[in-house]
Amino acid sequence: MVPHLVTALTGPISELEQRVLESVPAIERWFRLEWMEHTPPFYSSVDLRNAGFKVAPIDTNLFPGGWNNLTPEMLPLAVQAAMAAIEKICPEARNLLLIPENHTRNPYYLMNVAQLQLIFQSAGLNVRIGSINPDITQNTEVRLPNGESLLLEPVNRSQYRLELKGFDPCTILLNNDLSAGPPGILEDLHEQFLLPPIHAGWSVRRKTIHFKAYEEVAKRFGKMLGIDPWLINPLFESAQQVDFAQGQGIEALQDSVTAVLAKVRRKYKEYGIAEKPFAVIKADNGTYGMGVMTVQDASELDSINRRTKNKMSVVKDGQQTSDFIVQEGVLTIENIGGATAEPVVYMMDRYVVGGFYRTHASKGADENLNAPGATFLPLAFEPEHVLDAQGHPTAHIPNRFYMYGVIGRLAMLAASYELEKTDPNAEVYA
Template sequence: MVPHLTTALNGPLLSLEKSMLDAMPKIEHWFRSQWLEYSSPFYASVDLRNSGFKLAPVDTNLFPGGFNNLNPDFLPLSVQAAMIAVEKVCPEAHRLLIIPENHTRNTYYLRNVVELVNIMKQAGLDVRVGSISPEITEPTKLETHDGHTLLLEPVVRVGNRIKLINAELGDFDSCAILLNNDLSAGIPAILENLEQNLIPPLHAGWSTRRKSQHFAAYNRVASEFSALLGIDEWLLNPYFDTCGEIDFHARTGEECLALKVEELLAKIKIKYAQYGVTQEPFVIVKADAGTYGMGIMTVKSPDDVRDLNRKARNKMSVVKEGLQVSEVIIQEGVYTFESINDAVAEPVVYMMDHFVIGGFYRVHTGRGIDENLNAPGSQFVPLAFEKPCTTPDCAGAPDAAPNRFYAYGVVARLALLAAAIELQEQDPLNQ
């Protein structure tokens, strides 16, 4: 199913896709040289927005939780990429411990863990799932919404290693530990100073990571890439700014936020005028740390962030795990003009190591083209690649399905590269 793009594709985006197709050998060579310099994250997912005049990443997740939403036809891509990714981290690995999120009641999330286990097993690893949740005190079988079962075992720390102790199945001590837990609530002591390979590293978690650091790195990547192709960087890069020391409850920092919103809207208006875009510019204000679509609002005027009502302030002040918001990122809003069965849609691209392995459309019937779709009520439609994202049809039209998906894969990999730079620069060992 190729989604419907509601704009006539004869403007900047068509030109952007054509530039990418024409420069494909140059692009792939450039990526290869970048991966010699930077170590790719183990896995990641990137939320993209396609407005017909702009194609840009709006979020990059280093602990992706939707492997169950990928097209099963492309499982071999995931398995192959997983083999390469594991080889890099721990070449002699034959056991892998996966540590998931603590929310064991979300059966769709558990289905994601089942799929992740399946990929890693097919990559030739002995895989078990260990929980750091205080609720899991003994081996516990959980069932997903579609009838799959998942065994969670409590993790035990022994010296500088974590293990599973199980009389029935045998103890489990692994070379590598794969985190599928984004550490929003902070770094638990049980994971600190381990001698085992922890992937992704602890500083990739939301307890220390900031979206603004990621997009600062993306600015540099997009700038270099755009110079390579001779295109306007804005076509694939959203403007952003930050506002620290905000307290939505105490209503401090509001004026700083309103001023930054005003400045960003003015910059976007100039670009809209340059490209003849008739839509109203908007920005997204969201917590600088955190995920799950919490603490996010669409803003079209500085007045929208002055005099927020109590409900809006409450919504903006807390994110996942009940963490208080004191820093926000103000990001240029990118309209999505893609739809599936008349519902607003946005592509999410999944990568393992530096390979695109698939993706899906996040679809929401209750949200508008200028709103965050990562919200309760969203549904997922696998990206039905006729071919993988990395194999465009260079003889076909720039907006043909494989070529659209190639453009998605390129922009997603730019965000992945930004994450690699971000992780390298934020690594405590490099401080």
């Protein structure tokens, strides 16, 4: 199920949200049957946008950071989910090696690593943090903003296994999205479980493959629920071999923008929506909100400045990018303290374990919030002792976070389809 968390949603429930809330038994059964056929990613987070008339995922992360942004009250949910996930993969697991991103300068990212360590320690595992950063050659203690510290240890590679000094793990948890490609140290491991697998990293993953899988999931879910799948699915097109610096491939990118906007205009007309459609161009293998721009017309690509060209050409770890997804822009109606907001849902195994709001005071409802200046607002559990306006306990108040949990799990299911499709070890049948 989905925790009952406080959201920024106020006012009447939309028709889409009402349909979801009225269909909980059917939805939970549908997911249960799906998970009998497919394996969920080990953990994931999904960025959502709620436009009122539609709710859709805009990004799915299979190496989620930000665990430190969840409230302490959510820790038991994460621990229970971690126990279930580990038991399925390695029931006798004792030692877990956690491998973070190579950058060690972001203390808030390292607080996320510390929170993951706490979750898996609470699940009954011995957890140590091993760095594959070549600059980490000896044990390194890093001070965190909350006054605590984190010990990073250099990873050793034997012929077939990863180890730390005096520590031989059976499970290796990556919190490193492998944007620069999988280092050889992680390949050809013997009797060690690598979670998530290497092909879940951004050196292999493509947003277009993910959202193609999500489109399939949305159609099947929409048919079950009796809704137009567009109400939960962002339309998209792709554009390859685009070189912003040299001006190559721009026409093809403009064609993709025009196609997406035309489809969205037709849907807006069908539903009587007066808003102006927009499209979001993203690096197909992008992460960390890099390589992203918003346009309302394809002609805007004729006059972008050098800074934007540079921003769109390079993503994390200095990786050059030339393939893009052109995604339907989804507005957000949520606003917290005057700041534009969007929810982020966190999952482990097949369970929703919490979430928070990403907010940005200087961004509009049609802009990318995953940008410098963003802040994070943890979501609290709905206090059950509070009475609503009719004097009923809030347990009678609909769980408005439930819908976000549903969309998050649909994106997680799409990720499982995606990983099955891109698994280099999967059997191929003629």
